[in-house]
Amino acid sequence: MKSLIPILLLFSFVVISCNNAPQNTETSDTKDAPSTEADIQIKNDGVFINHKSYGDGPYTLLFVHGWCIDQTYWSNQVEALNTDYKVVTIDLPGFGESGTNRATWSIEAYGSDINAVIDQLQLDNVILVGHSMGGDIVLESALHNEKVIAVVGVDNFKQIGGEFTEEMEAEINAFMEMLKSNFSEIAPAYAESVLFHPSTDSLVKARVMEDFKTNNPEAAISSLEELFKYAYIEEERLSMLKQKLYLINSDATPTNTDGLANTGIAYEVMDINSTGHYPMIEKPEEFNQILKQIIQKIKTSHNN
DSSP: GGGGHHHHHHHHGGGGHHHHHHOOOOOEEEEOOOOOOOTTTTEEEEEEEEEEEEESSSSSSEOOTTTTGGGGGHHHHHHHHHHEEEEEEETTTSTTTOOOOOOOHHEEEEEEEHHHHHHTOOSSEEEEEEHHHHHHHHHHHHOOOTEEEEEESSSOOOOOTOOOOOOHHHHHHHHHHHHHHHHHHHHHHHHHHHHHOOOOOOHHHHHHHHHHSOOHHHHHHHHHHHHHHHTHHHHHHTTTOSSSSEEEEEETTTOOHHHHHTTTTOEEEEEEEEEOOOOOHHSHHHHHHHHHHHHHHHHHHHHH
16 A cells, blocks of 8 residues: 555646546456356445356455456456356445445445455355455455455555655645545546556556546545555554465565565565556456466465
């Protein structure tokens, strides 16, 4: 989470020139395999959680998306993995087709949502995969659910151990005020400025920026504020994790492995080369190969 803070400093200087964000263009998207359990309605604290479930097997892969996107970003992973595993994808409340009737958009509340999915679908041997903000969310889930056997983060937990300065806090506050004043322009401009690699395909950029632009501002802004709050306790919470943490991180920005080591947890970092913040859709084949390697390691460890 803290890895985004220095980037916000740069963003505040370039956002004005980015206000003319590209309009929506046709994007390619892998078709999902047929979903099962479509009739099961999942709710947590009265909030509907839209989900899809695919395949079957003794292990479950539960995918959690990041800020301002939805479960369709895991389509390539669903197709690659649903013949060997039970695969579940969700829309976090406030995003996609899930409910918005919530007063608190905290990371802890989202972690409770994930555990509601696990409990209501009666999932076992769960491997949680969380992208971006979804990393902190699956961390909270894993801390409270013994059915979770491992956690996989995607481009997150990169700057564990960093400290907030007054300048960073001021920049966060300024950025949040910008979002509140003009979300539909500032959110996609932020994505364009800091979340892509020079090699990121234009269709990927257009897809992400359009999703940012059209998201529910209330849920998006509130959840991001809560995410910044969580950053202050992220290292402490991570140090409580009993399951092993695997990270698939873009090498566009480095992962602070010293910070991870200082938490005392078991972890492994596997870099993916030359992608932005969305390696699962930027380089899906390479991403899937890395994820399959991780899953095999988890299975081997779990069976020993």
